[in-house]
Amino acid sequence: MNQQFQSITQPFSSETTINGKSYLYFGGTAYLGIPQHQGFQDFYIDGIKKFGLNNGTSRSNNIQLGIYNEAEKSAAARYHAEDALITSSGYLAAQLTVKYLANFGCVVYAPNTHTSLWINDPPAVSGTFTSWKNNIIDQINTSAEKNWVLISNSMNNLMPEIYDFNFLTDIEIDKNITLIIDDSHGIGVNNQGLSALSALPKKENISCIVVASMAKALGVDAGLVLGSQKIISALKSTNMFVGASPPAAAGLHAFIHAENIYKDQWSKLQKNIDLLKRNLDGEWKFAPGFPAFLIENSSIDQYLLKENILISSFPYPTKDSDPINRIVLSSWHEENHITSLIQSLSKR
Numbered sequence: 001m002n003q004q005f006q007s008i009t010q011p012f013s014s015e016t017t018i019n020g021k022s023y024l025y026f027g028g029t030a031y032l033g034i035p036q037h038q039g040f041q042d043f044y045i046d047g048i049k050k051f052g053l054n055n056g057t058s059r060s061n062n063i064q065l066g067i068y069n070e071a072e073k074s075a076a077a078r079y080h081a082e083d084a085l086i087t088s089s090g091y092l093a094a095q096l097t098v099k100y101l102a103n104f105g106c107v108v109y110a111p112n113t114h115t116s117l118w119i120n121d122p123p124a125v126s127g128t129f130t131s132w133k134n135n136i137i138d139q140i141n142t143s144a145e146k147n148w149v150l151i152s153n154s155m156n157n158l159m160p161e162i163y164d165f166n167f168l169t170d171i172e173i174d175k176n177i178t179l180i181i182d183d184s185h186g187i188g189v190n191n192q193g194l195s196a197l198s199a200l201p202k203k204e205n206i207s208c209i210v211v212a213s214m215a216k217a218l219g220v221d222a223g224l225v226l227g228s229q230k231i232i233s234a235l236k237s238t239n240m241f242v243g244a245s246p247p248a249a250a251g252l253h254a255f256i257h258a259e260n261i262y263k264d265q266w267s268k269l270q271k272n273i274d275l276l277k278r279n280l281d282g283e284w285k286f287a288p289g290f291p292a293f294l295i296e297n298s299s300i301d302q303y304l305l306k307e308n309i310l311i312s313s314f315p316y317p318t319k320d321s322d323p324i325n326r327i328v329l330s331s332w333h334e335e336n337h338i339t340s341l342i343q344s345l346s347k348r
């Protein structure tokens with residue numbers, strides 16, 4: 001691991017300068033380029049002026065900022081949910097949800113679920129999502145158990161692969177399914193810039209809840225839960241929600257007012273994705289509409305480093321594994337950035 005990239009002292013963006021040398025940067029999770037978007041920053045600064053830097057009181061306090069309810073109503077409407085809950089982090093949103101809803105039935109994890117979804121120890125599940133989904137229907141339909149809680153990511157952002165959950169419509173109607181989906185990497189990007197909720201099966205015996213970090217594509221340090229009014233109301237009554245401080249109001253002020261910014265940035269991201277994928281060869285793996293491009297080449301990161309290009313590269317699944325090398329696009333990339341990347345790749 002190159003130590004010169006471990007203590008960067010400037011914000012991440014499309015370009016970065018380290019030790020006097022300029023690099024193009026194609027990594028991270030700021031898929032919509034929100035941290036460097038001037039319009040979003042202006043909304044955020046306006047929020048600081050209105051509400052201050054933070055709010056250390058819990059949501060159960062007798063004196064409340066109204067913006068939290070406003071932001072939850074905005075999120076519910078934007079992502080087509082009955083109701084929404086906002087916490088200080090995606091991790092808290094996930095833990096709050098799984099620990100409460102785990103009591104609703106027999107808990108089953110899909111492979112590679114994020115650690116924020118774990119109730120206690122790592123789930124004892126392996127294999128691919130495809131193999132898991134091919135088995136889960138029979139497991140549920142042939143069981144005497146009527147109530148089930150299924151927990152999964154909405155996608156594998158590393159490989160990358162976007163999961164399709166419509167297979168759950170084959171579950172018998174007398175089985176009650178609570179489906180918890182972590183959409184941290186998909187919200188604002190996949191499903192036309194909405195959330196996984198819009199793509200989940202609509203069936204009377206399946207209750208769908210989406211949890212997400214808002215710190216990736218949405219650019220806000222907060223966590224989000226989307227679901228029915230009944231479930232959201234119950235989650236807001238838990239000790240974990242009542243006792244926790246909320247996120248900074250300034251970020252939520254920006255989130256509320258930035259709907260058009262998100263839409264514009266999503267459109268730009270799709271153009272960037274289209275430009276790159278039209279110029280890649282068959283070595284690269286990607287999911288439609290998602291800005292990560294994987295290659296099974298353990299040295300591509302070092303080649304691109306010589307071209308003054310930084311990509312996402314780290315060992316997985318253990319520290320001794322070969323690195324996963326991915327190009328990650330963002331809306332902050334301009335056409336000339338991607339053209340430079342394409343030219344460097346074509347010279348290999």
